[in-house]
Amino acid sequence: MAGTGTAAADKTHRAIEAVWRIESARLIAGLARFIRDVGLAEELAQDALVAALEQWPESGVPNNPGAWLMSVAKRRAIDLVRRKENFARKLEEIGHRLEVEGEGVDLEYDPALDGEIGDDLLRLVFTACHPVLSTDARVALTLRLLGGLTTDEIARAFLVAESTVAQRIVRAKKNLEKAKVPFEVPQGEDRARRLSSVLEVIYLIFNEGYSATAGDDWLRPELCAEALRLGRVLVGLVPKEPEVHGLVALMEIQASRSRARTDAAGKPILLLEQDRSRWDQLLIRRGLTALEQAEKLGGAHGPYALQAALAACHARARTADATDWERIAGLYEVLSKVAPSPIVELNRAVAVSMAFGPAAGLEVVDELVDVPALKNYHLLPSVRGDFLFKLGRLPEAKAEFERAAELTRNSRERDLLLDRARECS
Amino acid sequence: MRFMIMVKANAESESGEPPSQELFAAMGRFNEELVNAGVLLAGEGLKPSSQGARVRFGGGRRTVVDGPFAETEELLAGFWLIDVKSLDEAIAWVERVPCEEGEVEIRPVFEPADFEPHLSEELHEAELRLRERVTTQQHL
Structure with a gap:
């Protein structure tokens, strides 16, 4: 077994990982502002991490590990700029600034710096989620x-090969460079479009985690926590965006429902059948407060705020x-205007039937048949079959359930649908 | 993973005097850091035990005991509930708590996964097939 020396080293390694988790984004963001190149900033930050892995087991974790990493990375940046001739132009631009700021890094916490770090982080968010990148690349770069x-x-969280993710990230960095994406916060008309790209990436990460199931690598459900964390960070960076x-x-x-979503055997439980005492009241309260905030800022009709509502x-x-199905039906109606989609309409049909009866629901769903x-x-014939069944139109309901059974790829669901079809005769 | 970070009481916190301006400001900055990092779920400072009470259970009876309580170092003065990736990350955060002396305890909160029985391969397969249904139908 490992001796005490190894155990101590292992402990330091884990401490370094933890510091990395807390500091890396701020580090990369701060460096990117100086060298105006996100890819290079990340490499320099990685270099600093390697230096920490080499030195901290000996010297111990410094009191202000973030400042330590930043000062090492900045020194590397200066070396790099000096060494490479093709960076001569950059040297002129930034070398002096780096040299001045790189030498005597303030190792104490400096609250005045915080605002700046926030701006850098926001620039980094917008850059990682830039629309010139494919969705996959945006997701990978954001997580990285x-x-x-x-x-x-x-790679493990997204069930793909590590080489695939590595390629995505390399290509993404190249594309950012090629497109000369500036390291800045977009303003004006562009801002809304860019922000929605950021939100899309975060929600994608969340949903990937939400679709994870009990046998998966633990990193998959972790994606929910990561997306939530990124969302909370973003709220701090742009508090006025509803x-x-x-x-x-x-x-x-x-996320408040994650405990109630599966039974003891891991089988999914539908929303209306969940044990509500297992819903996480702390997260619900946080969610309701955030929703209130969105509404207060005039964003009640934003697609995310509507889904949150x-x-x-x-x-x-x-x-x-x-x-309150009437309210739900009303919200779906607004949502279907703000972000039209047949799935939203299908959900609206269900809400309408719950609020106003199956005949009203059928009216909505009939519009979707083609x-x-x-x-x-x-789910379309499944929902339609349910309405028809409730209206006593049994032969039609039967045909719908049978069609739904034919379409589903899920055997348990197929059995359920065939049972319902049998009930109709 | 969620962690409860518990700050132990000391003579000062038990005295009921508000903390010094300096400490108050330092705590504010630390809290802000936790919020900015997106890891803080909840946190509160507790009034001294002299303003609290205990309920003791035993022998089929309940006895209410009013504060203060003597064993200061076993009392709490405040807590944070944070959501981070690992115990190491929780430790790294706690190392930044602006405390001069005393003790801060870190305890993991039970997660649903801690209670879940191990799934058989077959069940897991079945579940994978059900996945689409859960993700696409929030309300259906």
């Missing part, structure tokens, strides 16, 4: 630069029977 995740961790609060509200409330309707209902996107979607 802002979440401090390793390539291996990202949709950021909306997204955080949505994620907090969805829908989730909040369920969160507020003590029992499934107490659900929508190409839902042609092979088993």
